[in-house]
Amino acid sequence: MLPMLIAFAAAFGLLIGSFLNVVAYRVPLGASVAGGRSECPSCHHQIRAYDNVPVLSWLLLRGHCRDCQAPISRRYPVVEATTAVLWALVAAVAGDTVDVVLGIVLVTALVPITLIDLDHQRIPNVITYPAAATALVAGTAIDPGGELSRVLAGAGAALFLLVPVMVYPSGMGMGDVKLAAVLGLCLGPAVAVAILAALVVGSLTGVLLAARHGVQKARKMRIPFGPYLAVGGVVGIVAGQPLLDAYLSTF
Template structure:
């Protein structure tokens, strides 16, 4: 028998990745809802946020259940947020696109995992204006540990791959930290205060304060850790391209947000823009990720 006849076609690989992405997207919804609230992502099982009614397995089928339930809880009739089907569909599309580009390889699994981390970080930051350390620092550790191994299996030298991942993380965190630190110190020099400090006459932090080094107006330290995580996966060149793409994406998202809310000075998290920039690096054939 011709071995080529047994090889899965690109369409089949993409279809399987799409279905797997739906399942992962459903789990990411649990992460997005529970992690910022300090709840376990494992126990208890899925429940309606409004009435706490347990969701039965046949009511928890990605995309399908949302359509069959007309976007409402079967028990109390409370509307189900559009975020749930949106994350499921987005994750499925990303997984399929990655699989169609890279094929049936171990690299595909790593890229899909990276994309899942980005989706979760973006969704949480958009809703809560935070990026949990479980995602950023956990992803950073995973990137530093796994990327060199995967690259070695793909034929690269382990030490070279490890250094590329390490320098990517260092550049990602250091570059964004430097931008935020310079902006914060300029604000301090101009006599501005930070919004999160209570009181009109709140004092500005001195160099001996942790806030002096880790909090910047308009830029959270979570963004710094997120770009460090991204750098561990995409390397130094990918960090630069991610930041450039994120700057453009952030401007576009800001304009859209202003048009929708009619508020031109409303702050929003930079995490979604960073995630979008990194996803472009992942989806577009690129030499800085696992090559």
């Protein structure tokens, strides 16, 4: 049963990944993600349905538009494949139904958030708010007994990042605070592991940049924190609760 669930999650994740490419492209432009077919950004021809099959169409077209032969970024199939892997990963490691649903909600939000934050250094409310609302509704419906701990985890994670935002606003933004809340609503107490992982990965990245470019240049590089929170979120899904349980068992 589990292999079938993983395969189904991967297949559906491919389709969702195609949509998330649209979200990451249109949301920063203020365009609707619900209406209008995708088009080539170079010649503006609408993409045919048979040229819009996740990953496969890009490979068959060799990464070029059928009409104008303009190159199509590798990012599109990479995002589709990554979303498929993340959905399959959630299905593989989730302990019960609520973990599957909230894990899917989280990784689906993290993909476009990461892309937009890398491209535009902002995390849109139009993604975090619906993700938070979906997590609240789904968590309450499936596991009402555990919702209080998830809400408290979300509030705690948000407050934890709110302090550095207030002290040093150029380092993080309120988008990061809201994303931390979403992590808590989806991961529950395991969000502590996710936040720690994000801080560790961010610190290691800073050290590597300083070693490569020098401390002064590294300090001037503006690197968004959202992608690190996304990495932390995946760590939280995969190993958050086991690591938290192992830590608490030492006391």
